[in-house]
Amino acid sequence: MSALDKSYLQYDKRRYGYDHDWYNWSMLGQREPVVWPNNKPLAVWINVSLQQFPLNQQGKPFKPPFGMTMPYPDLRHFSLRDYGNRVGIYRFLKLFEQQRLPVTYAVNAALAELLPVLLARIGESAAEIVAHGWDMDHMHTAEMSVDEESALMARVLQTLRQATGKPVTGWLSPARSQSWNTLSLLAEHGVSYCMDWVNDDLPYPVQVASGPLTMLPLNAEIEDSFVMGSNLHSEDEWVDQVTDAVDFMACEAIATGAGRMLGISLHPWLTGQPHRIGCVERVVAHLMANQDKIWFASAGQIVETFNKQQLSS
């Protein structure tokens, strides 16, 4: 019987803290409390992903979740996703504009070229535009060279900055995909925060040599696509999960005297459907009913406020 290589029983990163150098180890309860504006316990940001799923999906090195699944041309999934940019988003805009909520839009840069009308409309209304990669079929993985990834990232950021006239300093990768170089490249390209890692309920500093970078974890567990799209829970169950999370986080913040935060991640192709938009309205109604405890912010504002306090202390 052949054995595994002896290196399989050697552990060269077995040490205090992490098996990587990207960020420091600490537990939430032991950190210096952050104080949000007006002493509000809970910072909430609404994150809407605007996505392009190409019909001629390559799916390398992996297929984008919620992308094409049938043989080409998968008109079914293509048009179901396109619905979000055409119909669903306008239901969102109507709701958010009516409630005057600041919304952060994570945009696939390809949409700047494909749907400039939509970008212009979003630009009017958005509290912030975040880069969401090129499109859902352009993952960032270790299969890319650092030069390829750098060129792709540059193209994404330049396209969005030019199209929107905004600084675009936040990043959410398609399918939260990353290579070994992504974090470093982000800082190099003038991105100040990233949402991909879901390992915390508060922002934390990332250690890359290329520049300052903050991780702003965007909660995936209550993301509409995770709960309803992947877990197939009902819309009502999703509302319960989100509102439970809001209530819990606000309570924890009040109990500990330390600010907490929650990102609510939405996809217009999913929750912009006629039978689901009412559930987004219920979530928003719950937020509004608790507005005395909530600081409604853009992602960037949360990062800026957090860093001002934490980095100087």
Next chain:
Amino acid sequence: MKPNPGYYDYWPYENRPKIIWPGGAKVAFWIAPNIEFYELDPPANAQRKAWPTPQPSVPGYSIRDYGNRVGHERQMQVLDRYGVRGSISLSTALCEHHPEIIEACKARHWEFFSHGIYNTRYTYGMTPEQEREMIRDSIETIYRHTGQQCSGYLAPALSHSDDTLDIFSEVAADIFGADSQAGLYTCDLFHDDQPTPIKLRSGRRFISMPYSLEMNDTIVYTVNKVTPRHYLTMLKRHFDRLYAHITIKSVVLTAWLPSKRRWPTSPVTRMFGSVLGAKSPNIIWPITMTKRSKIFRKGVALTQPENW
């Protein structure tokens, strides 16, 4: 392979002109009974397996056969009770297999549109000539058995080529004339809640008739694993939202799922009861799809953009 099928231009949902339905109806409501035939022993297609287990794949085949043996009559009773005509998504070989079902639908003046020949024969790998032959066969079969000039298409098992919509329109025009009502619409696209114009290579007029795939019972039950009672809730919410915004509601029914419903207290019956019973007849206007396509094409009345 194209990144985008290129069938339609971008048309934001907000600030659209208001569609005026006959009699000032707020919602055009249609039902698509899927009257389908899945073969026991279909030839293999390299791009898609017809059955999850080696043929004969008994559970899958027999539950679909249940639809034809038991389900259709139950479904028809519900639609009869509320005076709703079906726009049938038809596996056209069923005309030969089960003519009695076709006769019953004809007697009720339901519309027949093509859903290919069998739901186990996919468009994948067909040459344009083969796809043309398949589509022609389906259109001619409908005409031969019902006298109807097939206006609409929904690709079999939603399997398409880059030429599907063009071929459908061209074949229909070839048989019945370019100015006929044949080859007028597709249900294959789910990009919108309203009908939208579709660009064909021939320039012939063509419309996308949304089929609300997320309300399709097959998708609801077998893909999204929704419970029957929750399906009723979804249907009501879908309807109420679109009713409030004056547009179209469509519901797709597939007869082979009645084992999950307890007629007449099934979600669908209760939905019909609450929707059609509660609102007065001049508010909801159940129609067949060809009629709706014609009205949409005749022109969208321009009034102040309605609250959508």
